[in-house]
Amino acid sequence: MYFCFYRNAKSGFIDVLYANISSIDLSPMCSDVIDFASYADAYFAERKLTMAIVEYGRILDRQPQNLHALHCMGLACVLDNQIERARGILARAALVAPERSDILEQCGLLAALTNDDIEAEAYYRRALDFGSGTASLHRNLADVLRKSGRTAEAEEQYKQSVAIQPDLHHAIRALARISSELGEIEDAATYWLRAWEIDPADLQDGLDLIIALGNAGRAALIDEVVFQIRRRFAADVDALDALCLALHKSDCFDKMLSVARQGIGSHLKCGALHHYAAHALSMCGDNREAIAHSRAAVQLLPDDPIMQYQLGCLELSIGEFENGWARRNTYYSTPLARRTRVHPNFRLWLGEPVAGRSFLLVGEQGRGDEIQFMRFAEWLKQRGGIVDVLVSKPIVEIARSMTGVRKVLTQVPAGPYDYWCHMMRIPEHLKVNLSTLPGPVPYIFALPEKVGHWRDRINVISSGERCNQRRVGIVWSGGPYHVHDRFRSVGLAGMEPLFSVPGVSWFSVQKGESEQESESLSDNFNIHTLGPEIENFTDTLAILHSLDLLITVDTSVAHLAGAAGLPVWTLVPAYTEWRWLTDRTDSPWYPSMRLFRQRELGDWTAVIEDVRNALCEWSRATCSHN
Incomplete structure (x- = not known):
């Protein structure tokens, strides 16, 4: 976000520069200074920045407060990437001409470029005090306010910017993002539509627009955006991948499947597109066709646990339990599982005999998952295990009704335990299949x-x-x-x-x-x-x-x-x-x-x-x- 802003800021300097050079009044200068200025301006126009800076320096040696030289030399230093030097020179120009809002704005831009947001805001506000305010000035002030977390103030400045220049793409995109952050889903969709109409070539804008339209329930407008992206990026597999993700976030699974198939047609070995096709099919209830794409994704990306997990769930859904449990359990190797699941400091059970062993069975995910998989406490007890269960607080009294549970816990105990295991990993090691289910039922009892x-x-x-x-x-x-x-x-x-x-x-x-x-x-x-x-x-x-x-x-x-x-x-x-x-x-x-x-x-x-x-x-x- 800020990279684009800085690039736009520099192009803004160039625009201002040409305006100033063409309209500058050189009459107050003496003849030799006029000659220096003519050379300097010519060098500047030809982008011979080093020579231009030298000539402007000669003017300042004779006239230290020469506004034209200060201003143009500052701009030349910007284009020559001498940002700190440019800040000092333009600050001098602002002292010479404190009423020049364009110079004040440029001082603010340089302060923002060097992350001095407090000084940048001060310059922008001074510029507003001396002028009616340009679209770029309101936009630049808004950028600084937004960066400092003052979202409401930033939103107001962006709106003023757009009121002055209705096609100011940067400000409209910023308003779209702010609206999304604030949960103003209708406004977000409207602003993204405006941004897309101004510049339909930006892929990320199109993706954000799709998500915004989906959130706002305006799915009918998504078709045209998807069509444009598919046509423009037909040969770009990464773009089609990103489009699939946006359609997933918008619950447009039929379109997601179509895009995935388009990409697979020209990039058969793209595992991510097979993954998206499998997901779209499974969301629509076609698990059997989804498996074909999921298997392709696993073949192409065998070390990706998400691909293995997806295929495992699909295999379980059609009763292929032997492979399904093992693949599904690759989930526990993901960063998300390591971050969100309890992992006690005992020995992880991998199917060893449990007779006479103390065992901590750890609940996970939702309450329904805990209730479904608590049954395995009974299975472990039948094999001689001494089983305690760790569950969420709403499940405690239900778990206490089970005959196979010694103790019910809501926090990881000090132990010791011979083994522990997440509830949903148990079926793999017990080799649970359709013929062994359901086990003893009922296994919970009312008081x-x-x-x-x-x-x-x-x-x-x-x-x-x-x-x-x-x-x-x-x-x-x-x-x-x-x-x-x-x-x-x-x-x-x-x-x-x-x-x-x-x-x-x-x-x-x-x-x-x-x-x-x-x-x-x-x-x-x-x-x-x-x-x-x-x-x-x-x-x-x-x-x-x-x-x-x-x-x-x-x-x-x-x-x-x-x-x-x-x-x-x-x-x-x-x-x-x-x-x-x-x-x-x-x-x-x-x-x-x-x-x-x-x-x-x-x-x-x-x-x-x-x-x-x-x-x-x-x-x-x-x-x-x-």
């Missing part, structure tokens, strides 16, 4: 006193309803900070067609920011909001024991019900995480779970219709059975 409390509470809520009403729990949103939550969460409005199914009483166990949304539907549907009363997972688990079924998006509550062996219908998005495999309506991890799969990413309409039809059939069957 009897809480089951009794919530059964009484739900009976009170349900008093007056028909005795054969089916009780169904509902969760419509996952945690908003999950990287793919926008794809997995349906939203309450999306679930609404289910609430009119006859013979069903609904109980919301939704937690988080949206837990009270269902209260607005209580006048129209038989729905009860329990979320605000739920304190932790033990409450949710106890509630589920008083319900006949849970219908939920792919979030931690789905794992909670599955691990407890309770009936649960899980709505999974088209991109489908590896754990739900491919094209199956059941889960080998949870015998009590039924899966409802999205056909097209982002479209839940057909899924909800499938769930409603299944719910009607289930409700009729259970009522007739009773």
